[in-house]
Amino acid sequence: MSGASILVIDDEPGMRNFLTKILGTRVKRVEQAASAKEASQKLDEAHFDLVVLDNIMPGGTGLDWVTEQRRKGFYADAILITAYADLDTAITALRAGVSDFVLKPFGANQILGAVSRALDRKYLRRDNALLRRELYADTGRGQLLGKSEALATVRAMIEKLAGLTTPVLFTGESGTGKELAARHLHSLSDRRDNPFVAVNCAAIAPDRIATELFGVMESDERLKPGLLLLADGGTLFLDEVAQMPDQLQAALLRVLEDRKVRPVGAEREIPLNLRFLFATNADLQKAVAEGRFRADLFHRMNVMQIKMPPLKDRSEDIVELAAMFMTHFSVSMGMPPLPLDDSTLLKLRRYDWPGNVRELKNLIERSVILGAFPEEFAGNGGFSGAEAIENLDLVVQRHIMHLLDMCDGNRAEAARRLGVSRKTIDRKLAAWSM
Known part of the structure; x- marks a missing residue:
């Protein structure tokens, strides 16, 4: 209700001011119109979620005005204020698309209740329409993960x-x-x-x-x-x-x-x-x-x-993304997660990912379903879980190997990019038996 915009239409200034006063502190915007003509002009200038209008006005009824506006493309719910609510009026109002009646005389709580109900129904219709659409869409949900x-x-x-x-x-x-x-x-x-x-x-x-x-x-x-x-x-x-x-x-x-x-x-x-x-x-x-x-x-x-950068330009995010996708698919499908060991993580980091994050996501989903990684990403059963992801030596190893791949194996160039000596690269590779 707090974000709604409402148009109050009544030829009596006292009623317009009363409605504006009680609604103004509870919604985003309230505007007034003293006649049907002025109300039509207001609709041309701005969108309103709800119109609250008197049925008896000079030059025609509120119902006549709502019916006319519907033909033009009226996109707002309407609450009708009336002293009379006979069957004919009720049928005409329903046909015109009026959401609710408020009978005169009325108190502040009655109009607030009618407004709240009308807006709840309006937002529910909107949310249902959008939800039905998203159920059949491949929406890009999730977090924008990565520290690259x-x-x-x-x-x-x-x-x-x-x-x-x-x-x-x-x-x-x-x-x-x-x-x-x-x-x-x-x-x-x-x-x-x-x-x-x-x-x-x-x-x-x-x-x-x-x-x-x-x-x-x-x-x-x-x-x-x-x-x-x-x-x-x-x-x-x-x-x-x-x-x-x-x-x-x-x-x-x-x-x-x-x-x-x-x-x-x-x-x-x-x-x-x-x-x-x-x-x-x-x-x-x-x-x-x-x-x-x-x-x-x-x-x-x-x-x-x-x-948006391709995944190969933010390769340091691959491990975090893989871990997140693994948790997501194992939980959503009720299947056991696969171990992300140091060997698998290194292979994931060194792959070029032409399909970017979507390709990584699809790989993890497919692997969870099949119960194993494809051969080119299969691990050797070494460190896994948090130890494989967070171990500093393994993090360094993945980073250096990725840089070497980018440099086509040129150790001197990789060392230059890392800001270390060529001997440091040689010692690391020897320690990793690479």
């Missing part, structure tokens, strides 16, 4: 941008955790209690894109909200933006410029309060140069860019 310098740079930029409304474009190879980073940014922002809605632009059929994103007026003149409206107040994350069809590029550009959305078949453009985040593993500048992506949309998206 490359990931620390990403974290620092995310923390710097979290409190702003600036669009952010996440780039990087497939599997580097772009959606995970976007969710992390949302969790640090003041929108964290509102929805984070992820949309894969490549996964929606072209003939469904408009209704999925922008919503549609259905045959009974009710608005079925799209993902932009369901995300209102929160964050919309558009992934695989390079694969957006031309029609969506044009429509999205207008949304970014006007901060309004017009559902399919609706007359009104509905104001939006959204943070936009984008992601791609493609070269958008090249797509713009080749005429496959709109330059004006690219510049709107690319205000700030965060490039």
Whole structure:
């Protein structure tokens, strides 16, 4: 309730002020309208979660106004204040989509109770719609794990941008955790209690894109909200933006410029309060140069860019990620975890991971299911668990061997990068029988 915006519509100043006073300290925003005309103008200027209106007003009833607004694309719940609640009025109100009645005379607790119930139902419908969608989606959940310098740079930029409304474009190879980073940014922002809605632009059929994103007026003149409206107040994350069809590029550009959305078949453009985040593993500048992506949309998206590092550039995080995935899959599938011994961890660290974090995650999941690592990662039964992960000598060994791989076995170059002598590398390798 505290984050809601409410429009109070009544021709009597005393009633408007009374409702504003009791609601103003409990919700985010309350605005007033003295007439149906003024209320319509308010809806064109800003989005409201709930409208509280009197039924008897000059120039028509509150029910007439709600019915008219529904045809235009009204996206708010409504509470009707009335002195009369006969059967005809009740049926008309239900058809118009009124959430509740409050009979005159009423006290503060009655209106507060009606508002609380209406908002609870509204948020429950929204949460259910988003939950059903996420149940069938491969969402990027989890923590942004790792202590590498490359990931620390990403974290620092995310923390710097979290409190702003600036669009952010996440780039990087497939599997580097772009959606995970976007969710992390949302969790640090003041929108964290509102929805984070992820949309894969490549996964929606072209003939469904408009209704999925922008919503549609259905045959009974009710608005079925799209993902932009369901995300209102929160964050919309558009992934695989390079694969957006031309029609969506044009429509999205207008949304970014006007901060309004017009559902399919609706007359009104509905104001939006959204943070936009984008992601791609493609070269958008090249797509713009080749005429496959709109330059004006690219510049709107690319205000700030965060490039996610490939796993090979943050290899020191591999051990921590592998341990986390092992715990996650063994618990979620009810299967015994595999031992992460020093030999396996060294092999994981030295592998190039062309599929990035997603490839590592899939490897651990597959290995838990099969009960063994593939031969190229199988261990020799040495140190395992915390001892293998935290033992300083093993940590040093993994780091030096990874650097040698990067230097194609050139010990002098590896020593130079480490800031040690060539003899130090030789002694270490001799001690490890390598």
